[in-house]
Amino acid sequence: MKVSVVRNILEANERIAEQNKALFQEHHLLVINLMSSPGAGKTSLLEKTIDALKKDIRIGVIEGDIQSTSDAERIARKGVPAVQINTGGACHLDGNMIRETFPEFDFSRLDLLVVENVGNLVCPAEFKVGEDFKVMLLSVAEGDDKPAKYPLMFHESKVLLINKTDLLPYVDCSVEKIIKDSLNINPELTIFQVSCKTGEGLGDWYRWLHESVKDKSRTFKDGPHG
């Protein structure tokens, strides 16, 4: 007997992600899902961003890694709440893993929650966690063929940070090609060229992110920080 079954295979995760999102909305919290391959500089970007913005906005971080708590420790040293998730092998975070961290946070005391996903250019793009939008990081050392090879993440992201621009004299990587190919995949993508090492270009990113946090709280004029 043939039975027609039209169901999204990821529906269970998407249901949980929607519930997470509804909770974040109640707290007027901007949530970003930060993704890249391993070693592109996610944690360094976060450290710099926290230093630059923590006087103006209240930031919390969820760190996703297969093993180790070193990233959450790096973030905690910046004086912001940080929770480590160890996936124990899984290559991405999902909605349920994010939900399990909720008892560790007081969301009423946060303006921005950053979910730093497991370093991986493929899988995290497929799983929503309840974020407002995805931000991806690509370092020039990885090469300019990455948009063509991993289109999904470029397509799903709202922002692309091209990191380690200080290395450009030493690597065969065309930033123009990265930008051109990324915009073909996602014409709405906002792109920043930065170096977490020298700080170059980070100011524009900080301003953009700060504005996004303010836009989010403006949406809730009746709220406590409205």
Add this chain to the structure above:
Amino acid sequence: MHEMSIAQSLITILQEEMAKHGATALRSVRLSIGEMSAIVPESLSFCFEIIIEGTPLEGAKLLMDRVPLRGYCPGCDRPFDIKDFVFVCPTCGSTKIETIEGQELSIVEMEVE
């Protein structure tokens, strides 16, 4: 390698659907897998076979149809094929397009006993 998580989600849904239809065995299941979804069909088959061993789903065939990317341009009011992941209308050059197919990861039908 997120095919294991996806295989597990798939099997949960199949078990629900089998219970709903009073089925005792699964012969096959057909999926639509969009060109844009980051799934390796061989990995998904491999994970699926491992998980269904020793369950009422054992022996089921996993059939997968790849769905190419299709876009729609509201300006031109026409659909088109999205080639090489270029999300731009080939007629008017607009970037304000909708993706209508090619991102799905869904079950279409199953054959049960």
